[in-house]
Amino acid sequence: MGGDKGLFSIMDVSATALYAERMRMNVIANNIANANTTHAADGKPYRKQSVIFTSKFDTELKSAIKGMDELAGVEIKEIKTSKEPFVRLYIPGHPDANKDGIVLMPNVNVSSELIDMITASRAYDANLAMVRSVRDMMNRTIGALRG
């Protein structure tokens, strides 16, 4: 049932998403925390990071069901550091201001990050709902076998 690998393995599919979305939320939280970091480890302003997802394929799977190998969930392809330009603010008294009083601020748009956070959070919840459904289905199957 559930193709060749059974209901139980469906949880693995959802688990990949729970992990990926949680990593994404960590990255977003880090972006927000560093939204005002004008002086990061390399001495330059903080550069925002974004997580790129890609579908996971089960390349080793030999299944009678065509397309089954496409159902392995999601994984993180890469964590990109944004090359978008820094934001230029005019703050003459700032310790990191240049001779024209311009401070280079991180290329983080907090509103946009918050929306991403909500999207990731919703996806996380949806995958959790899937895990619960499958657990419910499996419990009922066990109950049926028990008679």
Place this chain on the structure above:
Amino acid sequence: MFNVIDKSSILLNKMLDITALKQRVIANNIANVNTPGYQRRDVSFDSELKESLRDSESIEKVGLKVVISNDKGAEAALRKDKNTVNMDKEITELMKNTLSYNTYIELMSKKFRLIKDAISSR
């Protein structure tokens, strides 16, 4: 999974296979809701299930496959990343499919009990 030999059991077995596979497909769709360019998947049959209801042998042979859903990419038009998964629709599919599966399990369970009673009665 349940090898009780009678026509309706074979059909029930097939329906359980189909809903279980569909659950996996829905799980993958939900897992990939934020994957750029991901196309929603669905379950399809090699041949018409209706026609094979004539004899149980055909039902068992009906092949299942996972295909890219041909929803005319309605969602792709809305999303910048060309992902065709609609979260709300997917959650609804999840609920419907879970209910279907639970129904079939219940029917199978009742069958089991009937046979068990038949065997154990004097």
